[in-house]
Amino acid sequence: MLTLENVVAGYGSTTIVQGISLEVSSGSCGVLVGPNGHGKTTLLRAISGLLKVRSGSVTFDGADITKLRAEKIVERGLIHIPQGDLVFPDMTVAENLQLGAFTRTAAKRAKRRLEEVYDIFPRLLEREHQRSRTLSGGERRMLALGRGMMGDAKLMMIDEPSLGLAPVIIDEVYRQIRRLIDSGLTVLLVEENFGRAQELASQMHLIENGSVVKSGAPAEILDDRTVRETYLGVAE
Template identity: 80%
Template sequence: MLKIDGVVAGYGGTTIVQGVSLEVPAGECAVLVGPNGHGKTTLLRAISGLIKVRDGGIAFDGEDITRERAEKIVERGLIHIPQGDLVFPDMTVAENLQLGAFTKSAARQSKARLEEVYDIFPRLREREGQRARTLSGGERRMLAIGRGLMGDAKLIMIDEPSLGLAPVIVDEVYRQLRRIVDSGMTVLLVEENFRRGQSLADRIHLVENGEIVRSGQADEVLDDQAVRETYLGVAE
Protein backbone atom coordinates (compact mmCIF):
# COMPACT_ATOMS: atom_id res chain seq x y z
CA MET A 1 0.00 0.00 0.00
CA LEU A 2 2.82 2.41 0.92
CA LYS A 3 6.42 2.13 -0.25
CA ILE A 4 9.09 4.58 0.87
CA ASP A 5 12.44 4.36 -0.91
CA GLY A 6 15.48 6.26 0.38
CA VAL A 7 13.55 9.35 1.47
CA VAL A 8 15.53 12.36 2.61
CA ALA A 9 13.68 15.36 4.12
CA GLY A 10 14.08 18.21 6.57
CA TYR A 11 13.60 21.91 7.22
CA GLY A 12 15.65 24.79 5.83
CA GLY A 13 19.28 23.80 5.82
CA THR A 14 18.77 20.92 8.23
CA THR A 15 18.26 17.35 7.06
CA ILE A 16 16.23 15.28 9.53
CA VAL A 17 15.20 12.12 7.65
CA GLN A 18 18.31 10.38 6.34
CA GLY A 19 17.40 8.00 3.52
CA VAL A 20 14.52 6.03 5.06
CA SER A 21 13.08 3.01 3.26
CA LEU A 22 10.12 0.92 4.42
CA GLU A 23 6.92 -0.70 3.20
CA VAL A 24 3.43 -0.88 4.73
CA PRO A 25 1.41 -3.76 3.25
CA ALA A 26 -2.36 -3.35 2.86
CA GLY A 27 -4.31 -4.28 5.97
CA GLU A 28 -1.34 -4.11 8.33
CA CYS A 29 -0.30 -1.76 11.12
CA ALA A 30 3.29 -0.53 10.97
CA VAL A 31 4.65 1.39 13.95
CA LEU A 32 7.53 3.86 13.99
CA VAL A 33 9.14 3.84 17.43
CA GLY A 34 12.01 5.93 18.70
CA PRO A 35 13.07 8.93 20.76
CA ASN A 36 11.49 12.34 20.25
CA GLY A 37 13.27 14.57 17.76
CA HIS A 38 14.69 11.75 15.64
CA GLY A 39 12.59 12.18 12.50
CA LYS A 40 9.36 10.22 12.92
CA THR A 41 7.04 13.22 12.57
CA THR A 42 9.16 14.69 9.78
CA LEU A 43 8.81 11.44 7.83
CA LEU A 44 5.01 11.55 8.13
CA ARG A 45 4.99 15.17 6.97
CA ALA A 46 7.08 14.22 3.94
CA ILE A 47 4.78 11.32 3.08
CA SER A 48 1.66 13.50 3.27
CA GLY A 49 3.17 16.29 1.17
CA LEU A 50 3.43 18.88 3.94
CA ILE A 51 7.17 19.23 3.34
CA LYS A 52 9.19 18.51 0.22
CA VAL A 53 11.08 15.27 -0.29
CA ARG A 54 14.71 16.16 -1.03
CA ASP A 55 15.69 12.75 -2.36
CA GLY A 56 14.16 9.31 -2.74
CA GLY A 57 10.60 8.37 -3.64
CA ILE A 58 7.19 7.56 -2.19
CA ALA A 59 4.60 5.30 -3.83
CA PHE A 60 1.05 4.91 -2.54
CA ASP A 61 -1.33 2.26 -3.84
CA GLY A 62 0.99 1.70 -6.80
CA GLU A 63 1.29 5.38 -7.81
CA ASP A 64 4.20 7.78 -7.34
CA ILE A 65 3.17 10.59 -4.97
CA THR A 66 6.63 12.00 -4.23
CA ARG A 67 5.93 15.45 -5.70
CA GLU A 68 2.15 15.63 -5.27
CA ARG A 69 0.44 18.38 -3.30
CA ALA A 70 -0.95 17.50 0.10
CA GLU A 71 -4.60 17.89 -0.94
CA LYS A 72 -4.12 15.51 -3.86
CA ILE A 73 -2.57 12.94 -1.57
CA VAL A 74 -5.60 13.17 0.72
CA GLU A 75 -7.88 12.65 -2.28
CA ARG A 76 -6.00 9.42 -3.02
CA GLY A 77 -6.97 8.15 0.43
CA LEU A 78 -3.80 8.73 2.45
CA ILE A 79 -4.90 10.53 5.62
CA HIS A 80 -2.48 12.14 8.10
CA ILE A 81 -3.68 12.67 11.70
CA PRO A 82 -1.02 14.90 13.29
CA GLN A 83 0.11 15.23 16.89
CA GLY A 84 -2.01 17.01 19.45
CA ASP A 85 -5.60 18.15 19.67
CA LEU A 86 -5.91 19.95 16.34
CA VAL A 87 -9.66 20.45 16.34
CA PHE A 88 -11.82 23.50 15.62
CA PRO A 89 -12.65 24.60 19.19
CA ASP A 90 -15.79 26.62 18.49
CA MET A 91 -17.36 24.00 16.24
CA THR A 92 -19.36 21.09 17.58
CA VAL A 93 -18.14 17.52 17.57
CA ALA A 94 -20.43 16.71 14.64
CA GLU A 95 -19.25 19.76 12.67
CA ASN A 96 -15.60 18.83 13.24
CA LEU A 97 -16.26 15.32 12.00
CA GLN A 98 -18.10 16.49 8.89
CA LEU A 99 -15.11 18.63 7.94
CA GLY A 100 -13.10 15.41 7.63
CA ALA A 101 -15.31 14.37 4.69
CA PHE A 102 -14.33 17.27 2.46
CA THR A 103 -13.31 15.31 -0.64
CA LYS A 104 -16.01 14.40 -3.16
CA SER A 105 -15.72 10.67 -2.58
CA ALA A 106 -15.80 11.07 1.22
CA ALA A 107 -18.76 13.47 1.10
CA ARG A 108 -20.86 10.88 -0.74
CA GLN A 109 -20.37 8.46 2.14
CA SER A 110 -20.35 10.92 5.02
CA LYS A 111 -23.53 9.71 6.75
CA ALA A 112 -22.44 6.09 6.81
CA ARG A 113 -18.90 7.06 7.77
CA LEU A 114 -20.20 9.19 10.65
CA GLU A 115 -22.04 6.19 12.06
CA GLU A 116 -18.86 4.12 11.79
CA VAL A 117 -16.90 6.77 13.70
CA TYR A 118 -19.57 6.97 16.39
CA ASP A 119 -19.49 3.18 16.66
CA ILE A 120 -15.72 3.25 17.24
CA PHE A 121 -15.88 6.26 19.58
CA PRO A 122 -19.25 6.14 21.43
CA ARG A 123 -18.11 9.09 23.55
CA LEU A 124 -18.24 11.29 20.46
CA ARG A 125 -21.84 10.36 19.79
CA GLU A 126 -22.66 11.40 23.36
CA ARG A 127 -20.90 14.73 22.80
CA GLU A 128 -21.93 15.41 19.18
CA GLY A 129 -23.66 18.71 19.99
CA GLN A 130 -20.91 20.04 22.25
CA ARG A 131 -18.29 22.53 21.14
CA ALA A 132 -14.89 20.92 20.84
CA ARG A 133 -13.32 23.29 23.36
CA THR A 134 -15.51 21.82 26.11
CA LEU A 135 -14.14 18.28 25.63
CA SER A 136 -11.48 16.61 27.75
CA GLY A 137 -8.01 16.05 26.31
CA GLY A 138 -8.79 12.41 25.61
CA GLU A 139 -12.07 13.29 23.90
CA ARG A 140 -10.32 15.85 21.69
CA ARG A 141 -7.78 13.19 20.68
CA MET A 142 -10.63 10.83 19.79
CA LEU A 143 -12.24 13.63 17.80
CA ALA A 144 -9.04 14.29 15.85
CA ILE A 145 -8.71 10.60 15.00
CA GLY A 146 -12.41 10.33 14.16
CA ARG A 147 -12.18 13.31 11.80
CA GLY A 148 -9.35 11.56 9.97
CA LEU A 149 -11.48 8.45 9.62
CA MET A 150 -14.21 10.53 7.97
CA GLY A 151 -12.03 10.81 4.88
CA ASP A 152 -12.20 8.13 2.21
CA ALA A 153 -9.13 6.52 3.75
CA LYS A 154 -7.12 3.64 2.37
CA LEU A 155 -4.32 4.29 4.86
CA ILE A 156 -4.21 6.48 7.96
CA MET A 157 -1.06 7.85 9.57
CA ILE A 158 -1.47 8.67 13.26
CA ASP A 159 1.22 10.69 15.03
CA GLU A 160 1.67 10.11 18.80
CA PRO A 161 -1.95 9.41 19.82
CA SER A 162 -0.91 9.05 23.48
CA LEU A 163 0.99 12.35 23.67
CA GLY A 164 0.17 14.33 26.82
CA LEU A 165 -2.65 12.06 28.00
CA ALA A 166 -3.06 10.42 31.40
CA PRO A 167 -2.38 6.65 31.35
CA VAL A 168 -6.04 5.71 31.92
CA ILE A 169 -7.07 7.87 28.93
CA VAL A 170 -4.28 6.40 26.81
CA ASP A 171 -5.65 2.94 27.58
CA GLU A 172 -9.06 4.01 26.27
CA VAL A 173 -7.64 5.59 23.11
CA TYR A 174 -5.61 2.47 22.39
CA ARG A 175 -8.64 0.23 22.85
CA GLN A 176 -10.33 2.18 20.07
CA LEU A 177 -7.19 2.10 17.91
CA ARG A 178 -7.22 -1.68 18.33
CA ARG A 179 -10.71 -1.70 16.81
CA ILE A 180 -9.51 0.40 13.87
CA VAL A 181 -6.59 -1.95 13.21
CA ASP A 182 -8.80 -5.04 13.59
CA SER A 183 -11.23 -3.61 11.03
CA GLY A 184 -8.56 -4.09 8.34
CA MET A 185 -7.56 -0.44 7.94
CA THR A 186 -3.94 0.04 6.88
CA VAL A 187 -2.19 2.10 9.56
CA LEU A 188 1.19 3.80 9.97
CA LEU A 189 1.50 4.83 13.61
CA VAL A 190 4.14 6.93 15.35
CA GLU A 191 4.62 6.12 19.03
CA GLU A 192 7.47 6.93 21.41
CA ASN A 193 6.40 4.24 23.90
CA PHE A 194 7.65 0.86 22.63
CA ARG A 195 5.14 -1.18 24.62
CA ARG A 196 2.21 0.86 23.33
CA GLY A 197 3.38 0.52 19.75
CA GLN A 198 4.03 -3.18 20.18
CA SER A 199 0.42 -3.74 21.26
CA LEU A 200 -0.85 -2.79 17.78
CA ALA A 201 2.03 -3.53 15.44
CA ASP A 202 2.29 -6.12 12.73
CA ARG A 203 5.74 -4.68 12.10
CA ILE A 204 7.92 -2.27 14.08
CA HIS A 205 10.52 0.13 12.69
CA LEU A 206 12.98 1.69 15.16
CA VAL A 207 14.00 5.22 14.19
CA GLU A 208 17.17 6.90 15.46
CA ASN A 209 18.85 10.01 14.08
CA GLY A 210 16.60 10.03 11.04
CA GLU A 211 17.36 6.44 10.06
CA ILE A 212 15.64 3.11 10.54
CA VAL A 213 18.03 1.03 12.63
CA ARG A 214 15.91 -2.09 13.12
CA SER A 215 12.76 -3.48 11.49
CA GLY A 216 10.71 -6.61 11.93
CA GLN A 217 7.77 -8.19 13.67
CA ALA A 218 7.48 -7.09 17.30
CA ASP A 219 8.72 -10.39 18.72
CA GLU A 220 11.69 -10.43 16.36
CA VAL A 221 12.69 -6.91 17.34
CA LEU A 222 12.37 -7.76 21.03
CA ASP A 223 14.78 -10.66 20.58
CA ASP A 224 17.52 -8.07 20.04
CA GLN A 225 19.18 -7.54 23.44
CA ALA A 226 20.34 -4.03 22.52
CA VAL A 227 16.74 -3.08 21.72
CA ARG A 228 15.52 -4.52 25.03
CA GLU A 229 18.11 -2.55 26.97
CA THR A 230 17.61 0.71 25.10
CA TYR A 231 13.82 0.80 24.75
CA LEU A 232 12.58 -1.33 27.65
CA GLY A 233 15.35 -0.96 30.21
CA VAL A 234 15.70 -4.74 30.37
CA ALA A 235 19.22 -6.02 30.96
CA GLU A 236 20.28 -9.67 31.10
Protein backbone atom coordinates (compact mmCIF):
# COMPACT_ATOMS: atom_id res chain seq x y z
CA MET A 1 0.00 0.00 0.00
CA LEU A 2 2.85 2.41 0.85
CA THR A 3 6.50 2.23 -0.22
CA LEU A 4 9.23 4.72 0.70
CA GLU A 5 12.55 4.62 -1.12
CA ASN A 6 15.44 6.62 0.35
CA VAL A 7 13.21 9.54 1.41
CA VAL A 8 15.09 12.67 2.51
CA ALA A 9 13.27 15.68 4.02
CA GLY A 10 13.77 18.52 6.46
CA TYR A 11 13.24 22.18 7.26
CA GLY A 12 15.27 25.01 5.76
CA SER A 13 18.94 24.04 5.70
CA THR A 14 18.40 21.22 8.21
CA THR A 15 17.89 17.67 6.99
CA ILE A 16 15.83 15.60 9.45
CA VAL A 17 14.83 12.46 7.53
CA GLN A 18 18.03 10.85 6.30
CA GLY A 19 17.09 8.45 3.50
CA ILE A 20 14.32 6.29 4.95
CA SER A 21 13.05 3.22 3.11
CA LEU A 22 10.15 1.09 4.37
CA GLU A 23 6.91 -0.58 3.30
CA VAL A 24 3.41 -0.82 4.77
CA SER A 25 1.32 -3.71 3.45
CA SER A 26 -2.38 -3.36 2.70
CA GLY A 27 -4.54 -4.09 5.73
CA SER A 28 -1.61 -4.01 8.15
CA CYS A 29 -0.44 -1.63 10.86
CA GLY A 30 3.09 -0.31 10.56
CA VAL A 31 4.41 1.54 13.61
CA LEU A 32 7.25 4.06 13.76
CA VAL A 33 8.88 3.98 17.19
CA GLY A 34 11.86 5.77 18.66
CA PRO A 35 12.89 8.83 20.68
CA ASN A 36 11.10 12.14 20.41
CA GLY A 37 12.67 14.57 17.93
CA HIS A 38 14.28 11.97 15.67
CA GLY A 39 12.16 12.45 12.54
CA LYS A 40 8.97 10.42 12.89
CA THR A 41 6.58 13.36 12.58
CA THR A 42 8.70 14.93 9.84
CA LEU A 43 8.46 11.69 7.87
CA LEU A 44 4.66 11.69 8.08
CA ARG A 45 4.57 15.31 6.91
CA ALA A 46 6.75 14.41 3.92
CA ILE A 47 4.56 11.44 3.00
CA SER A 48 1.36 13.50 3.16
CA GLY A 49 2.75 16.39 1.07
CA LEU A 50 2.88 18.94 3.89
CA LEU A 51 6.65 18.95 3.52
CA LYS A 52 8.63 18.68 0.30
CA VAL A 53 10.53 15.45 -0.29
CA ARG A 54 14.09 16.50 -1.17
CA SER A 55 15.03 13.20 -2.73
CA GLY A 56 13.76 9.65 -2.88
CA SER A 57 10.23 8.50 -3.70
CA VAL A 58 6.86 7.82 -2.09
CA THR A 59 4.55 5.29 -3.77
CA PHE A 60 0.98 4.90 -2.55
CA ASP A 61 -1.49 2.33 -3.83
CA GLY A 62 0.64 1.77 -6.93
CA ALA A 63 1.12 5.45 -7.86
CA ASP A 64 4.08 7.79 -7.35
CA ILE A 65 2.84 10.62 -5.09
CA THR A 66 6.25 12.14 -4.29
CA LYS A 67 5.56 15.49 -5.92
CA LEU A 68 1.80 15.72 -5.45
CA ARG A 69 0.23 18.52 -3.41
CA ALA A 70 -1.27 17.54 -0.06
CA GLU A 71 -4.89 17.91 -1.23
CA LYS A 72 -4.23 15.59 -4.19
CA ILE A 73 -2.76 13.00 -1.86
CA VAL A 74 -5.85 13.21 0.36
CA GLU A 75 -8.04 12.65 -2.70
CA ARG A 76 -6.25 9.34 -3.26
CA GLY A 77 -7.22 8.16 0.23
CA LEU A 78 -4.04 8.79 2.23
CA ILE A 79 -5.17 10.62 5.37
CA HIS A 80 -2.86 12.22 7.96
CA ILE A 81 -4.08 12.61 11.56
CA PRO A 82 -1.53 14.97 13.18
CA GLN A 83 -0.60 15.25 16.84
CA GLY A 84 -3.09 16.89 19.19
CA ASP A 85 -6.78 17.64 19.03
CA LEU A 86 -6.90 19.59 15.77
CA VAL A 87 -10.66 19.76 15.46
CA PHE A 88 -12.78 22.87 14.89
CA PRO A 89 -13.86 23.76 18.45
CA ASP A 90 -16.89 25.93 17.61
CA MET A 91 -18.36 23.40 15.19
CA THR A 92 -20.41 20.42 16.25
CA VAL A 93 -19.20 16.84 16.06
CA ALA A 94 -21.38 16.24 13.00
CA GLU A 95 -20.06 19.36 11.26
CA ASN A 96 -16.44 18.34 11.91
CA LEU A 97 -17.16 14.92 10.43
CA GLN A 98 -18.86 16.40 7.38
CA LEU A 99 -15.75 18.49 6.68
CA GLY A 100 -13.75 15.28 6.46
CA ALA A 101 -15.66 14.37 3.30
CA PHE A 102 -14.68 17.51 1.40
CA THR A 103 -13.26 15.79 -1.67
CA ARG A 104 -15.55 14.90 -4.56
CA THR A 105 -14.98 11.17 -4.17
CA ALA A 106 -15.48 11.21 -0.41
CA ALA A 107 -18.62 13.33 -0.68
CA LYS A 108 -20.30 10.63 -2.78
CA ARG A 109 -19.82 8.09 0.02
CA ALA A 110 -20.32 10.47 2.96
CA LYS A 111 -23.59 8.99 4.18
CA ARG A 112 -22.26 5.43 4.28
CA ARG A 113 -18.98 6.55 5.81
CA LEU A 114 -20.82 8.46 8.55
CA GLU A 115 -22.67 5.29 9.49
CA GLU A 116 -19.34 3.46 9.70
CA VAL A 117 -17.83 6.21 11.86
CA TYR A 118 -20.74 6.10 14.28
CA ASP A 119 -20.56 2.30 14.38
CA ILE A 120 -16.87 2.36 15.36
CA PHE A 121 -17.18 5.45 17.57
CA PRO A 122 -20.68 5.28 19.11
CA ARG A 123 -19.76 8.04 21.54
CA LEU A 124 -19.53 10.47 18.62
CA LEU A 125 -23.13 9.64 17.71
CA GLU A 126 -24.14 10.44 21.28
CA ARG A 127 -22.33 13.79 21.01
CA GLU A 128 -23.10 14.64 17.36
CA HIS A 129 -24.86 17.94 18.17
CA GLN A 130 -22.33 19.11 20.76
CA ARG A 131 -19.68 21.69 19.98
CA SER A 132 -16.29 20.03 19.81
CA ARG A 133 -14.87 22.27 22.53
CA THR A 134 -17.14 20.51 25.04
CA LEU A 135 -15.67 17.06 24.35
CA SER A 136 -13.12 15.31 26.52
CA GLY A 137 -9.56 14.84 25.25
CA GLY A 138 -10.28 11.24 24.33
CA GLU A 139 -13.47 12.16 22.51
CA ARG A 140 -11.67 14.83 20.50
CA ARG A 141 -9.06 12.24 19.51
CA MET A 142 -11.85 9.92 18.37
CA LEU A 143 -13.40 12.80 16.42
CA ALA A 144 -10.08 13.40 14.62
CA LEU A 145 -9.94 9.71 13.69
CA GLY A 146 -13.57 9.73 12.58
CA ARG A 147 -13.02 12.80 10.43
CA GLY A 148 -10.11 10.97 8.79
CA MET A 149 -12.39 8.05 8.00
CA MET A 150 -14.81 10.44 6.32
CA GLY A 151 -12.08 11.25 3.79
CA ASP A 152 -12.60 7.76 2.34
CA ALA A 153 -9.29 6.65 3.80
CA LYS A 154 -7.36 3.71 2.36
CA LEU A 155 -4.40 4.39 4.63
CA MET A 156 -4.48 6.51 7.78
CA MET A 157 -1.31 7.93 9.30
CA ILE A 158 -1.84 8.63 13.01
CA ASP A 159 0.74 10.67 14.92
CA GLU A 160 0.95 9.82 18.64
CA PRO A 161 -2.72 9.20 19.44
CA SER A 162 -1.91 8.76 23.13
CA LEU A 163 -0.23 12.16 23.50
CA GLY A 164 -1.47 14.04 26.57
CA LEU A 165 -4.19 11.55 27.50
CA ALA A 166 -4.76 9.75 30.80
CA PRO A 167 -3.97 6.00 30.75
CA VAL A 168 -7.63 4.93 30.93
CA ILE A 169 -8.47 7.19 27.95
CA ILE A 170 -5.45 5.88 26.02
CA ASP A 171 -6.84 2.36 26.48
CA GLU A 172 -10.13 3.44 24.91
CA VAL A 173 -8.47 5.25 21.98
CA TYR A 174 -6.31 2.23 21.24
CA ARG A 175 -9.34 -0.06 21.32
CA GLN A 176 -10.93 2.13 18.68
CA ILE A 177 -7.79 2.13 16.51
CA ARG A 178 -7.80 -1.67 16.74
CA ARG A 179 -11.37 -1.61 15.42
CA LEU A 180 -10.24 0.54 12.49
CA ILE A 181 -7.50 -1.96 11.63
CA ASP A 182 -9.88 -4.90 12.04
CA SER A 183 -12.26 -3.18 9.61
CA GLY A 184 -9.55 -3.45 6.93
CA LEU A 185 -8.01 0.01 7.12
CA THR A 186 -4.24 0.22 6.61
CA VAL A 187 -2.54 2.25 9.35
CA LEU A 188 0.88 3.86 9.82
CA LEU A 189 1.20 4.86 13.46
CA VAL A 190 3.76 6.97 15.30
CA GLU A 191 4.20 5.96 18.93
CA GLU A 192 7.02 6.48 21.43
CA ASN A 193 5.68 3.88 23.85
CA PHE A 194 6.97 0.45 22.79
CA GLY A 195 4.37 -1.33 24.89
CA ARG A 196 1.52 0.45 23.17
CA ALA A 197 3.10 0.02 19.75
CA GLN A 198 3.33 -3.75 19.98
CA GLU A 199 -0.40 -3.98 20.75
CA LEU A 200 -1.23 -2.96 17.17
CA ALA A 201 1.87 -3.42 15.04
CA SER A 202 2.26 -5.91 12.24
CA GLN A 203 5.69 -4.36 11.60
CA MET A 204 7.75 -1.95 13.70
CA HIS A 205 10.37 0.48 12.40
CA LEU A 206 12.80 1.95 14.91
CA ILE A 207 13.71 5.52 13.91
CA GLU A 208 16.85 7.15 15.28
CA ASN A 209 18.52 10.33 14.02
CA GLY A 210 16.27 10.38 10.96
CA SER A 211 17.09 6.82 9.85
CA VAL A 212 15.55 3.38 10.23
CA VAL A 213 17.97 1.46 12.44
CA LYS A 214 15.88 -1.70 12.74
CA SER A 215 12.68 -3.10 11.23
CA GLY A 216 10.79 -6.27 11.99
CA ALA A 217 7.89 -7.91 13.78
CA PRO A 218 7.26 -6.55 17.31
CA ALA A 219 8.69 -9.66 18.97
CA GLU A 220 11.85 -9.39 16.88
CA ILE A 221 12.36 -5.72 17.75
CA LEU A 222 11.69 -6.18 21.46
CA ASP A 223 13.94 -9.25 21.59
CA ASP A 224 16.91 -7.09 20.61
CA ARG A 225 19.12 -6.56 23.65
CA THR A 226 20.18 -3.06 22.56
CA VAL A 227 16.55 -2.01 22.12
CA ARG A 228 15.61 -3.33 25.56
CA GLU A 229 18.52 -1.61 27.27
CA THR A 230 18.40 1.69 25.36
CA TYR A 231 14.66 2.26 24.94
CA LEU A 232 13.04 0.15 27.63
CA GLY A 233 15.61 0.63 30.38
CA VAL A 234 15.94 -3.12 30.96
CA ALA A 235 19.47 -3.88 32.18
CA GLU A 236 20.87 -7.30 31.24
